[in-house]
Amino acid sequence: MLNKQQGGNTISTDRAMLNIQTIHDFISTQSYWGIGRSIEVVQKSIDNSLPFGVYCREEYAKGCLLFSWGETFQNFKSIPNSKAP
Numbered sequence: 001m002l003n004k005q006q007g008g009n010t011i012s013t014d015r016a017m018l019n020i021q022t023i024h025d026f027i028s029t030q031s032y033w034g035i036g037r038s039i040e041v042v043q044k045s046i047d048n049s050l051p052f053g054v055y056c057r058e059e060y061a062k063g064c065l066l067f068s069w070g071e072t073f074q075n076f077k078s079i080p081n082s083k084a085p
Contacts (some may be wrong), residue, residue, distance in 0.1 A: 002052075010055040016045060018053050 002013045024042045027034035034042075 008057045010058070011052050012055065013050060015051060017055065018046065018051060020046070020074070 002011065004011045020039070020043060022028045024037075027042055028037045028039075029035070040063070
């Protein structure tokens with residue numbers, strides 16, 4: 001597991017730190033590649049990938065899924081938090 005901190009920002013591969021609801025909301029309502037996707041499929045995709053989360057002052061700011069082979073396939077998908085600064 002990777003946890004790299006610099007200033008007030010952290011990059012982590014810790015799945016427990018991810019905000020699954022925020023990620024699901026973006027994928028299922030705003031992404032062109034996942035409109036309508038269920039939260040269960042999103043969770044399985046995260047479980048079967050190497051997720052990176054970027055946290056600004058310990059709040060989820062942005063993330064990506066790398067090389068997911070499970071329920072769905074994503075090479076590299078950026079998943080923003082629309083509420084992030």
